[in-house]
Amino acid sequence: MRVSVIGCGYVGLVTAACLAQTGHQVKCLDIDVDRVEQLRRGVCPIFEPGLEEVIANGLRDHTLSFTAEIEEACREVDVIFIAVGTPSGEDGSADTGYVLAAAGQIAAHLDQAAIVVVKSTVPVGTCDAVARRVAEGLGGRGVRFAVTVVSNPEFLKEGAAVNDFMKPDRIIVGTEDRQAIQRMRELYAPFNRNHDRMMFMDVRSAELTKYAANAMLATKISFINEIANIAELVNADIEKVRQGIGADPRIGHHFIYPGCGFGGSCFPKDVRALEATALDRNYRPRLLRAVREINDRQKQRLVEKVHDYFDGELRGRVFALWGLSFKPQTDDMRAAPSRVVMEALWRSGASVRAYDPQAMEACQAIYGDREGLSLLGTKEAAIKGADALIICTEWKGFWAPDFDYLVETLKTPVIFDGRNLFDPSLVTAKGLDYIGIGRSGQGQATPGLRLQAGSNRNDSLLDKTGGPVPFQNSRSATVPGIWGGPDQAA
Template sequence: MNITIIGTGYVGLVSGTCFSEMGNKVYCVDTQESKIQDLKLGKIPIYEPGLEDLVVKNYDHRNLFFTTSLQEALKDCEIVFIAVGTPMGEDGSADLQYVLDAAREIGEIMQKPLIVVNKSTVPVGTAHKVKRVIQESLQKRDLNISFSVASNPEFLKEGDAVNDFLKPDRVIIGTEDKTSEEVLKELYAPFGRNYDKIITMDIQSAEMTKYAANAMLATKISFINEIANICEAVGANVNDVRRGIGSDKRIGYSFIYAGCGYGGSCFPKDIRALSKIALQSGINPRIINAVEEVNKEQRKILAKKIIQHFGEDLRDKSFAIWGLSFKPETDDMREATSIVLINELVTKGARLKVYDPKAMEEAKTNYLKGVPNITYASSKYEALKNCNALVLVTEWKEFRSPDFDEIKTLLKEPIIFDGRNQYNIKRLQRMGFMYYQIGVKEC
């Protein structure tokens, strides 16, 4: 099929590349000329395992094209996906400016029937707004070209997005006509070899499914973090509690790891947007609001533990920070716990030596730009030198089995604050470490 993807951000680039991997002819469109030129050279703007190789291969095979011209991209197009950003507005709602701008431009350019698909995460009712905007643009051109609008939300985990797209758990397709449904089912059939993974529904339900899925996962995270805080207060161990409840197949082990809070581009934004959707519909979203409140406090928990141990005045203290990205296998620092932690510690006068396998440049140029008292280390062990304690924030694989003898030698004091409960508490205690976890009574 001939496909156009509007937007070469995280969702758009992964989607377009994976569609091209299945033999489709895909045009990826973006307004940034420099970004398009970089993509043509195989320079990927994000870190995502496996993506660069697929981009280069399919561009060389002429299955994948990059352009700033939507007119060029729509020339032979059958399906156009809108995969632009929906940033959070000042009131917490999703900002649909870029989605509706894309719809308007489609209506101004299209010359033949199209299926227009919302891939961006958008509030319920957005597809109807997109349809209206396209129709208005066609009317201004005095044209009557048939088109349909569908919803096809993405469910991509950063750090495993290529695998998620190529081998999806499910594909949600929301349409209002059978023809569009069958075309989209045919497009996705190679990703599952059958239709078992494809779930069709009305457009509003498809739009809602994305928010509901992220809200459920965020709820599990905030729930186990609240349980962790109770565990600390009563002397229980959340790691044991997790095993106890996770063995119940109705609960399962996924997303019930206690830690220092969730971040990223999806959960925080989507939780707030869903809350706004509910309020606008006359519903008080008590659970959804509580999920965000618990997470907001949880992101401060490492700083609280550090201050409780060292005191409010940290001017003569240095800390090694392992991990800056909001999760492993990505350089994404949006809403990362590390930002909250670093700002809290710097405010108290602390000096920090930070290290992350992939997010160092993002930190320097964007998220920590101008923050004082930060040194960027060349390795995890370099970050430890002459620091009073190690603080683990992001559970990258290279942090999972470090040399604890080396850590003990390099630190001024054998103290570890573990925001992801990665290590064996009994082993570290035997080695003479003071080891702080989340949801475990302080040692």
């Protein structure tokens, strides 16, 4: 089939390249001319495992091309995907401006019957608005041919996007038009061979399915983070609790990892947008609001722990930060917890030496050459001259660090682990203090060991006898150095 995809972002590029891989003739359009030029040369503008190769295959086989001209994208086409961004508006609702603009462009240039597929995540009712925009545009030009608007939300995960698209667990299609159902079956046939993954439903249900899926996943994360916060207050270990509840097949082990909050371009904005949809209909979505608020709070947790540990004296301190992207296997820093952490540290007068395997350019693009930020080429280099280490993303390369190097190099051997990568007893036995999320057994390095460690570290944490001074938590006698209190419980 002849396919065009509007938007060469994470979703548009993956959609275009994967469809082209199966033999469909695909043109991918973006308004960003530099991006289009780059893509024509086979250079992928984002880090997404396997994507550059699929793009290269499409270019080599002449099934994939890139353009900045809407006329080109609308010429001789059967299916046009809209895969542009739907960012949060000021009130939290999804801004569908880019989607409707794309619909207007299609209406202004389309010359034959086609199916318009809305792949962007859009609030319920948007596909109807797209259909109206297209009909108005065609009417204004005095042309008449059938254009069916179909909802086809995307469920790919950044970091595994190519595989997710190639082997989807479901393909949701919102349309009740029989011809469109047939065409969508043809389009997706190469991805639907093993068993039927296609689910057809009305447009509005399809639109809502996407929001419901992301809200459910976000809820799981905020739930486990809430339990992690309670675990800290009662001196229980969230890792044990996580495994204990995950063993129940009704709960399962997926998506119940505690940490420093969810980020990315989808969950935060989609939860807010769904909340806005409900409020717009005079319904107060209490659960969605709680999910969002818990997450906003959770993103502050690491910095609160750092504040507690250093008794609020952060001015002039230097923090090594491992992991900038909102999750591993992507360079995406949209709404990443690392940003909340860095910005809070800067406000406190501290500086950051950061390392990420893929997101350094993204970080540079966001913050430029700002004071207080050094981007280092290796995780070891980030440690040099740092007071302490903060981990924000669970990249595989961080899972087994050289603890001896950390002890020797950090001025105050302590890890603030926003992803619970390590067993606290292992880290403390190595001579580092360890502060995770909801862990019991976190806290001080094993007595004695810490004394041998870190010749250049800040000795202010040692008492007169040479032993480590327990860090004081103003609110808890049993769990050292953690945040808690009534505001958390509220």
